[in-house]
Amino acid sequence: MAFDMSTAAPMVMASDVEPGDAGLDLFALGLSHATGVGAEIDYVEAHKWFNIAAMRGDEEAKLRRQELTAMMTQTQVSAAQRAAREWLQRSAN
Numbered sequence: 001m002a003f004d005m006s007t008a009a010p011m012v013m014a015s016d017v018e019p020g021d022a023g024l025d026l027f028a029l030g031l032s033h034a035t036g037v038g039a040e041i042d043y044v045e046a047h048k049w050f051n052i053a054a055m056r057g058d059e060e061a062k063l064r065r066q067e068l069t070a071m072m073t074q075t076q077v078s079a080a081q082r083a084a085r086e087w088l089q090r091s092a093n
Helices: 026-035 042-056 060-069 074-092
Strands: none
Touching: 026 042, 026 060, 042 060, 042 074
């Protein structure tokens, strides 16, 4: 999987992300976790952020999420989807 880091700047640390943050670069968070640049490699977290970005219309995030899904177990994908739902629920409040 070849990720283009030029689209990921500036990096935002996932631990600093709160639901409702304006201007949040969700794709960059996914890319950061997928590549290990700015965060530890964590495909579940990467999938979560790509999923949220994709749900908000980011076409590149849809592609990256699809690539990750092919590399992950069903348990990991389910965990990522659950984490995305939980984050979205918190952001709605």
